Amino acid sequence: GEGDGAWCPAAAVFPSASEYLQVDLRSLHFLALVGTQGRHADGHGREFARSYRLRYSRDGRTWITWKDRWGQEVVSGNENTYDLVLKDLGPPIVARYVRFYPLADRVMSVCLRVELYGCLWNDGLLVYTAPVGHVMHLSGSPVYLNDSTYDGSIEAGVQFGGLGQLFDGVLGGDDFTETKELRVWPGYDYLGWSREALRQGSVDIEFHFEKTRSFHTMQVHSNNRHTQGVRVFSKVECQFKPGLLLPWSSPPLSLAVPLEDLKDPSSRPISLPLGGRPAQILRCQFAFADRWMLISEISFYSGTFRILLSFTRAGLPVAKDDRSNTAILIGCLVGIILLLLTVIAVILWRQYWKKILGKVKEERLSHASLNSSIPLSAPPSLSPLLYPSFHNLIPTLPPACGMDLEKGLPPTQEDPPPYPDAPPYPALSPPFPASVPHYAEADIVSLQGVSGNNTYAVPALTSPSPTAADCTPLPELPRHCLVFKEKLGEGQFGEVHLCEIESPQELPNLEFPFNVRKGRPLLVAVKILRPDASKNARNDFLKEGKILSRLKDPNIISLLGVCVSSDPLCMVTEYMESGDLNQYLSHRVLLDKTGPTHNTPTISYPALIAMASQIASGMKFLSSLNFVHRDLATRNCLVGGEKGESGGDRGGERPIKIADFGMSRNLYAGDYYRIQGRAVLPIRWMAWECILMGKFTTASDVWAFGVTLWEMLSVCQEQPYSNLTDEQVIDNAGEFFRDHGRQVYLSRPDVCPQGLYDLMLSCWNRDCKLRPSFARIHSFLTEDAMNMV
Incomplete structure (x- = not known):
């Protein structure tokens, strides 16, 4: 902004534009x-x-x-x-x-x-070389599958010296004739080759990087439309060259594409492990599996790898490690370790003296109480963390029967599949969302489940903890009975798969009063703990199984059994055939082309109230056990099939059950707000005290139920507070805390009667003690809400 503040060519600019x-x-x-x-x-x-x-x-x-x-x-x-x-x-x-x-x-x-x-540009890729893409003719219309943005040269049908669409970050869809860019031609998102036009059985692509790197995984986003003769590649052979003057490594690395990737007709990324091999140049041959091969994007998971080149007397280059800074690096690490040890020693020393002083104070207070008969209590000036009240005591959970939770199961050398035909674990997994942290509340027992969410927290159990007499072994299910259908999602510690049990009546250990006709399979969800999970994660997984085994209610997803006799550990829960409630309701709207205001739901008001009543019933059961869900939403409610024969959605015909899979699914990643380096939180469903103070109680679940009810009456057509950013939602929580009348509430849905909206507003009361109980909510929905049509 000072002076002229701009660059000006030395002379007037001509149309030829030679200055720059x-x-x-x-x-x-x-x-x-x-x-x-x-x-x-x-x-x-x-x-x-x-x-x-x-x-x-x-x-x-x-x-x-x-x-x-x-x-x-x-x-x-x-x-x-x-x-x-x-x-x-x-x-x-x-x-x-x-x-x-x-x-x-x-x-x-x-x-x-x-x-x-x-x-x-951390990828470090300078150029890639590949054959020129071809033109596909579908129903007489050309589909151009060329690399239209490639910035290198083209000679003899090969493009070299540049970068293009394989690294532009745009992933093609299932239908390769449709594009994500406006005003471009069909096939723009993909680079494709024909086996006949190429006249060879593979597509050779070479990648040149700025420096030598250690390559762990290659991810290739490919199309698999069988009907047009398009399939993903059947296998890949890769050669590695650590430096420009070094020879190619031998033998080449050969990788086969998993069978499920060849069968699935959708477009998706295929992960191929490269084993951490060093290379500056990669040459990969992708073998045809059909007449056409279409690739939209290629990415690498890699790290830096430093080498220096020296020459022997014969003049041939050899690689050696760069150890010039080793002494400096070791010195820095030793200094950091010594500093950390000093800090730890100081902390332990302070805790030691704090315990001694605490014992002295307790002895003095006990002596005073014996002499004066005054009840013992914590002085009000002392921190409640040092003197917890009785309602803040944490109940201890019993260990899983027949399992040593301290030792866990012995780690395996390889990562076996969880059951036959299950998809293998990727060699290098992408970062998963962080689990919800243990906030300041001392009365919360949180479990880090497979889905990445501490689903059921146990606050202040007034009833005694389960004893050994209550401890019954979890039913062990044979892995071979699980038939993989699809992957539902993944979390911090594992994956969730949708499976079938083909003959559930033949399994005597299946503790589930299901009503499945003989010969029909039973849908189940399988939570799988990653074999390389930590000891704490394994213990939490087993504890979660024990907690879920206690939840026996018609509106709570039941634990059917476990597979813990060998790795990986699995929990098998029931799954509802109509999927989650969010997707079920969002597809129950008839879109009218005359305008969005004319969109009409195809589900009746009584059916919505019957579903909400079932959710309230399940939450009433959880609250009776002092369980806090912490992530109640339509995405975490599953919908069963119709009970009647006539079709339609009359009230009560579709059973609803509360689950905890929502956070593990990429479909709902936008519903969670990431706190940098700490947690992922469903802030649009959370009460103000959860957001600001980390206080999770049954009353905060009541708040989330009000938001869930709003979702259902809005037929899940928009996200709560869709007009607010995540930061504005957090600011709104601050307005609830200040209580100056500036807080924003969710507006009343069009099909929602005022009486039912008043129930929602009571769920969002600033004072958590004034919010209704789930027993009161359930009574209202079963008796009063049906009369408000």
Whole structure:
């Protein structure tokens, strides 16, 4: 902003545009947006560029002219001297150097300010070489499967020296003729090859990286439309070259594609383990499984690998480790370890003296109480953490029968599948969402389940803890009876699979009063703990099984059995054939093309109230055991099949059961707010005291039930507080705390009577003691709400 504040060419700009402004980013960057502005100079400047060209380079030697997806080179610039004009770079640029060439349609003076928006290109890929894509003809219409944004050269049917659509971050859909970009041709999202046109049985792609890296996993997003002769590749063979002057490693790494990936007709990423091999150049051969192969994106999970090259007398290069900074690194690590040990010693010393002082105080208080007959109590000035009251005592859970929770099961050397035909675990898993933390409340026993969520917390059990007499062994189910159907989701410690038990009546250990006709399979959900899970995670998994085994209620998902005789540990729970309530209700709306206000639900009000009554009944049962769910929402309620023969959704015909799978599913990732490095929280369903103080109680579950009821009456057509950002939802929780009348409530749905909306508002009462109990809610929904149509 000081002075003229812009760059101006030395002379007037001609249409040929030979002068440029060059930006050196010092390293490779991924650039997605560019901004330009003219020279204002407090009203004295009048120069600006109406258009410009961009050229970029990754090495400073080869320069590439940027073009948009339709081949246009000229970027429209500014219309005045003061407005900032932002332009999306489609396709994005991977470069270290960027040059701006201001243009003019006549000889004139221009000035320019520029801004680049992007991030570091940590992938390190410089170029890839691949065959040119082909054209597919479907019903007489051409589908162009070429790499239209490739910025390298093309010779003899091979493109080399550049980057393109295989690394632009855009994933193609199931139908490759449809695209995610506007005004582009069919097939734009994919690069595809025909076996007949290529005249060979594989597609060879070579990847050149900036430096040598250790490659752990390659992920290939591929299409698998069998009806058009399109299948994912059947196998891959990869060769690794650690350096430019080093030979190719041998033998090549051969990887077969899992059978379920060949059968599934949807497009998806396929993960291939590379074993951490070092390479600067990779060459992979993707074998055809049918007439066509379509790939949308390729990504690598890798880390840096430093080597130096030295030469023998014969002049051949060999690799050696770079140990020049080893002494410095070891010295730093030793210093950090000593510092940590000092801190730990100080903390332990303080705790030791605090215990001694506490015992002295207790002896003095006991002596005083014996002499004066005054009841013993904690002095009000002392912290409640040092003197917990009786209602903050944590009940102890009994160990699982027949299992040593301290020792757990012995770790295995390999990761076996959880049951026959189950999908294998990926060699390197993507980061899973963090589980909900143990907040400041001392009266919460939280379990880190497979789904990544501490589903059932146990606050202040007034009844005595289960004794050994109550401890019955969990039913052990044979793994071979589980038939894999699909993966429901994944969490921090494992996965959730949908399976079938083909003959459930033949399993005597199946403790479930199911009503399944003979010969029909039973749908079940299988929670699987990862074989490499920690000891604490294994113990929590077994404890969660014991807790779930106590939950016997018609509206709570039942634990049918476990597989704990060998790794991986599995919990088998029932699953409802109609899926979760959110998806069930969101598809019960008839869309009217005349406008969104004419959309009408195809489910009746009595049916919605009957479903809500079942959820309230299940929560009443949980609250009677002093269990807190902490994630009640329609996504965590499962819907069963119709009980009647006539069809339709009359009240009560579809059973509803409360579950805990929502957080593990990518479908509902947007419902959870991530606190950096700590937790993932469903803040739009949480009471204000949960968000601000971490206080989870049955009353906070009542708040979440009010939001769940709002979802159901809105037929799950929008997210709660959809007009607010996550940060504004947190701010709204602060308004509830301050209670100045500025808090925002969810609005009344169109089909919701005022009396039922008043029930929702009572669930959202600021004072948790004034919120209704689940027994009162259930009574209202079964007796009064049905008369409010």
